[in-house]
Amino acid sequence: MATLPQLIEEDxxxxxxxxxxxxxxxxxxxxxxxxxxxxxxxxxxxxxxxDFTTLGALAAAMYAATQxxxxxVSEINFSSVYQQxxxxxxxxxxxxxxCLLVVIFRAQISVGAVKYYSLGTISEVARQLxxxxxxxxxxxxxxxxxxxxxxxxxxxKKQA
Amino acid sequence: xxxxxxATKELQxxxxxxxxxxxGKTTNLVKVHENIQTAQEKxxxxxxxxxxxxxxxxxxxxxxAVAIKGFKTKFQLYTVPGQVIYNTTRQLVLRGVDGIVFxxxxxxxxMQENVESFANLEDNLRTLKMNLPDIPYVLQYNKRDLxxxxxxxxxxxxxxxxxxxxxxxxxxxSKCEGVFETLNMxxxxxxxxxxxxxxxxxx
Numbered sequence: 001m002a003t004l005p006q007l008i009e010e011d012x013x014x015x016x017x018x019x020x021x022x023x024x025x026x027x028x029x030x031x032x033x034x035x036x037x038x039x040x041x042x043x044x045x046x047x048x049x050x051d052f053t054t055l056g057a058l059a060a061a062m063y064a065a066t067q068x069x070x071x072x073v074s075e076i077n078f079s080s081v082y083q084q085x086x087x088x089x090x091x092x093x094x095x096x097x098x099c100l101l102v103v104i105f106r107a108q109i110s111v112g113a114v115k116y117y118s119l120g121t122i123s124e125v126a127r128q129l130x131x132x133x134x135x136x137x138x139x140x141x142x143x144x145x146x147x148x149x150x151x152x153x154x155x156x157k158k159q160a
Numbered sequence: 161x162x163x164x165x166x167a168t169k170e171l172q173x174x175x176x177x178x179x180x181x182x183x184g185k186t187t188n189l190v191k192v193h194e195n196i197q198t199a200q201e202k203x204x205x206x207x208x209x210x211x212x213x214x215x216x217x218x219x220x221x222x223x224x225a226v227a228i229k230g231f232k233t234k235f236q237l238y239t240v241p242g243q244v245i246y247n248t249t250r251q252l253v254l255r256g257v258d259g260i261v262f263x264x265x266x267x268x269x270x271m272q273e274n275v276e277s278f279a280n281l282e283d284n285l286r287t288l289k290m291n292l293p294d295i296p297y298v299l300q301y302n303k304r305d306l307x308x309x310x311x312x313x314x315x316x317x318x319x320x321x322x323x324x325x326x327x328x329x330x331x332x333x334s335k336c337e338g339v340f341e342t343l344n345m346x347x348x349x350x351x352x353x354x355x356x357x358x359x360x361x362x363x
Contacts (some may be wrong), residue, residue, distance in 0.1 A: 006164045006166060007166060007167060011167065012167035012168070013167075038238075039236070039256075040171045053234075056205070056223070061218065061252060064252040064255060065252060128217075155192070155223070155340055157195045157196070157197070158195050
């Protein structure tokens, strides 16, 4: 399976810029980019209000389940999933092969407006991810600094 | 499909606990959540289960390991539903997996289920265009505290009888025995894999 590229500060800055622009235009509360495996890549807006790590994992699973349903009704793809709430609503939209855009917005805001502005954001995020993908491998991060040979166990059990 | 985010100096890794129904996958996550040293970051354990406490979609536990040389290593632990009918769901959860813990049930009468579940894992990975030998995985022989368990050698013969043998651990997840040993081993294997892969790239 192809993997998401390594992301550098420039990528995150560009993606954050696009998300902040979306929040300003649509008046949404928070926006995040997640990968389809459930990892949180970056988030903007009211970041302390929600547990984005868990939200990312659940939203990715929900989207994946929706794709399973799409294939059962002979659709190639449902490109977005919308959940309407009483206080907050949620829109999950496909970005590219690897990523999803998740927008959380107050229920009073029209989903149409959020969808409309999201389309521009999706193009910008996809473009930046594509540019990260095509970056030369030499710019990749050297993980050999992670010398774990002499470290103690990474996860420790509490002493009784 | 781990994520390396240089901007935030984060490495995010997905580990899936796989195995037959009622084998103790969820118990492994519950025990990690209950017993992990609190100095380390741990998230909330999310269980999408039926009313009878069987996993319906998955359990999810985000945890953060000690920072290594300035790197935050974030681990996302998932379980899959073990019941045969939930195969589509298992495939969804396996998407983007970096490492696998296969939790088998040591009781004699569960051996066939263990073998079938392992074969199902290989099938599902193939469906996702992945190959088990390319993915770090460990075996856990759970429920060693029960009276009617098969010898470890027999389980090794059934489940670990391949060209390359993988690490295996006896465990009693309900007593939190072998749970952290298993988690630390898969973590270690994953980090070594990433280091080796990054080392092959030109500087």
